Amino acid sequence: MTTTTVALIGANGHGRWHRRRIAEIEAAGGVRLAGLADVRPLETDPPVPAGVPVFSDHRELLARTGPDVVVICTPPHTHLPIALDAIAAGCDLLLEKPPVASLAAHHTLTASLTAAGRVCQVGFQALGSAAWRQFRDALPTLGALGGITATASWQRDDVYYARSPWAGRRSVAGRPVIDGALINPLAHAVMQALAGARAAGAGRPRQLVAERYRVRPIEVEDTAFARITFDSGLHLVVAVTLAGEDFVAGEIAARGTAGRAVLEYPTDRVLLPGDDEMRTVAGRADLLTNLVEHRTAGTPLLVPLQATADFTAVLEALTLPGVPAPHLLDDAAVLVEGPKRTIPGVNDLLRKVVETMALPSEMGVPWAAAPFTQRLPVT
Structure with missing residues (x-):
């Protein structure tokens, strides 16, 4: 059987995770690494395997190595042109999230x-987990759904926003950068919740009402609250922050007339009707392995590009011209400890938002700003 050749474009930063994962699959005989590309010299952890060529230009990599599959792990605003080059070279894609910056690009x-x-798998890897499948399959047992929620509380300091020239930016050289909490670091929470709503038969997302905040002078949000309404009338509420107190990894919850499910x-980990406490569900399919199996045996893709259209619609609604910049919180609302900035009480607020489905401005939170409403583009 012919071995699938794989190249990685964007081999530094998170690309180092892909280098390790490709090495593991290669050791098991599933693929062969054809080449690596990055505009910067490669970080040495992990080491570059002997004999693997390294390029500073992805087009040279494509021309000289002719890979079957290309993993693209570059800054989000560069995804589309690199992906089009790879498709023209005859490659299938594993494209990191967020896949593209607009529905037109989609x-x-x-x-x-x-x-x-050719085909494209998108790197929302949590959609390959057995825990997600159990949560999804439980949704019809919950009765009429009263809502779906997503919440997470992370902490990112000044060093995080100095990690690259595009970090914390709304655009670079006229191209949208999409580095806000909702559509980059916490994109998995948004995508997982949208996938849950679609699995529950809610139809398409039609309206977005959002409040976005920042605790430092960046151009995008680090804290956000959003309510998305679907064709069926179902509401999805997202409450996330990168200026959190206690860590909340990321929870998706659905509540209905017959019970509640949490992922x-x-x-x-999941909590399903009949469970007394959260439990771990082992098993997470690797998206690159799944893509190779799709090529060789016709296995359905776990996260094909078309499955991310709702996510791209929300992303576009947040980045359209005229959308207000995130509200910069004043010093009275932010605790500054060296490079770290925290919103006191934000974790309690996140919980209240997902419990009540109300946004901070609707609760009378003193530092809350007026939300903006956007009709979502048709996917």
Whole structure:
């Protein structure tokens, strides 16, 4: 059997995780690493395998190595042109999240894939977990749903926002950068909740009402509250922060007339009707392995590009011209400890938002700003 050749574009930063994962799959005989590319010199952990070529230009990598599959782990605003180059070179894609910056780009990428007979898997890896499948399959047993929620409380300091020239930026050289909490670091929470709503038969997301905040002078939000309404009338409420107190890994919850289900997506723990406490569900399918199995045996993709259209619609609604910049909280609302900035009481607020489905401004939170409302583009 012919071994699938894989190349990685964007081999530093999070790309180092992909280098390790490709090495594990290669050791098991599943793929062969054809080459690596990055605009910066490669970090040496993990070491570059002997004989593997390294390029500073992804187009040279594509021309000289001719890989079957390309993993793209570059800054989000560079995804589309690199993906189109890889498709033109005859490659299937594993594209990191968020996949593209607009529905127009989503449609362009879809059309290119279709014309070339190629496929694209998107790196929302939590959608490959057995815990997600149990949560999804439990949704019809909950009765009429009263809502779906997503919450997470992380902490990111000044060093995080100095990690790259595009960190914390709204755009670079006229291109949207999409580095806000909702659509980059906590994108998995948004995607997992949207997938839950779609699995519950809610239809398409139609309206977004959002409040976005920042605790330092960046251009994007580090704290956000959003209510998304679907065709069925179902509400999805997201409450997340990167200026948190106690760590909350990431929880998706659905409540209905017959019960409640909770998924802690980063740890693959669930609480389903009949459970007394959260339990771990082992098993998470690797997205690259799944893509290779799709190529070789026709196995369905776990996260095909079309499954992320709702996410891209929300992303676009947050980045359209005219959308107000996130509200900068004043010193009275922020605790500053060296490079770390925290919103006192934010964890309690996150819980109240997901319990009541009300946004901070609707609760009369003193530092809350007026929300903005946006019709979501049709996917």
